[in-house]
Amino acid sequence: MTTVKVVISSAPSGPCSPRLPSVPCAQESFVFDEMKGTKATIEEYDWLGDLSYEDCKATADWLLAQTDMRPTVGIVCGSGLGGLADLLKDQVAFNYKDIPNFPQSTVHGHAGRLVFGTMKGKPCVCMQGRFHLYEGYPIQRITLPMRIFKLLGVQTVVITNAAGGLNQDFKVGDIMIIKDHINLPGFAGNNPLVGPNDERFGVRFPCMSDAYDRDLQQLAMEVGQELGYGDFLKEGVYCVLGGPSFETIAECRMLHMLGVDAVGMSTVHEVIVARHCGMRVFALSLITNLAVMDYDSEEKANHEEVLQTGKQRAEQMERLVSSVVNRIEPNNNYI
Numbered sequence: 001m002t003t004v005k006v007v008i009s010s011a012p013s014g015p016c017s018p019r020l021p022s023v024p025c026a027q028e029s030f031v032f033d034e035m036k037g038t039k040a041t042i043e044e045y046d047w048l049g050d051l052s053y054e055d056c057k058a059t060a061d062w063l064l065a066q067t068d069m070r071p072t073v074g075i076v077c078g079s080g081l082g083g084l085a086d087l088l089k090d091q092v093a094f095n096y097k098d099i100p101n102f103p104q105s106t107v108h109g110h111a112g113r114l115v116f117g118t119m120k121g122k123p124c125v126c127m128q129g130r131f132h133l134y135e136g137y138p139i140q141r142i143t144l145p146m147r148i149f150k151l152l153g154v155q156t157v158v159i160t161n162a163a164g165g166l167n168q169d170f171k172v173g174d175i176m177i178i179k180d181h182i183n184l185p186g187f188a189g190n191n192p193l194v195g196p197n198d199e200r201f202g203v204r205f206p207c208m209s210d211a212y213d214r215d216l217q218q219l220a221m222e223v224g225q226e227l228g229y230g231d232f233l234k235e236g237v238y239c240v241l242g243g244p245s246f247e248t249i250a251e252c253r254m255l256h257m258l259g260v261d262a263v264g265m266s267t268v269h270e271v272i273v274a275r276h277c278g279m280r281v282f283a284l285s286l287i288t289n290l291a292v293m294d295y296d297s298e299e300k301a302n303h304e305e306v307l308q309t310g311k312q313r314a315e316q317m318e319r320l321v322s323s324v325v326n327r328i329e330p331n332n333n334y335i
């Protein structure tokens, strides 16, 4: 959709949808796409959910007008890892609710602020809280911040998450450098690039065999060893599921057989969109709990444990991320 006009044809009565808070509800509200000459109900438009290049540009320009900071690194904080944003110096922060076109964070442990600032002298922008499929947003909307990052001038994205460990050698508190992913919802067509492709962002069929930058993985391993994190620094394959229910025992066994090392409900969609528009990606999973694979086990996955482990490992995660960011070289030729 390029140009849309919202037409309200009867008296307004409260917000129509949490995703279009500024659009009042009316019995015959519809969205008119002036380019295509098509009409859709608010619900249909909501479901389509994608924003045009111009919409993204408007959001990026709005942000650039509020701050002199020109970030080259974008950071996404996973569940319970929002403290990463607090490392930024000379902060300029925006609540998501004040940023045009931005969704709202709804999950405990995701504050809902976009924070600009410097990390070890490097200009950064940090999402203190991300969006997940299970919050009900269209997949294109949860990945919107990646396109905003790109339009702000970000070259490298550092993504963190909390994940359940499937690799039998992993322990709670391990930090896994993500070397590859499995996009399980993508097997059923749930990919953030579904829909018309705008070449200004990237190509129709982006390659994903180099999704996770190998030089940055290597750098993180070196930095981790220098920091003395060798015992709990691992690498592996992350698999995204839709959530919000945690996995059954049979599902965990299946994922383990498929070669998955850690499972979660985020990251992969962001990575796909970031790579589509040519940003370099580095990603870390904090293993906050171990997936239950045994019918005799009394263990039960829960979000409180996820947040608790985040708190316990926050300091090391923060030191690892800031040390990697410190040593990221600008890479202007990167696609």
Ligand SMILES: O=P(O)(O)O[C@H]1O[C@H](CO)[C@@H](O)[C@H]1O
Binding pocket: 077, 078, 079, 080, 107, 130, 132, 160, 161, 162, 163, 243, 264, 265, 266, 267, 302, 303, 306
């Ligand atoms: O991936 P992040 O946002 O770190 O959060 C992880 O933790 C939550 C479950 O506790 C899920 O949202 C899962 O994806």
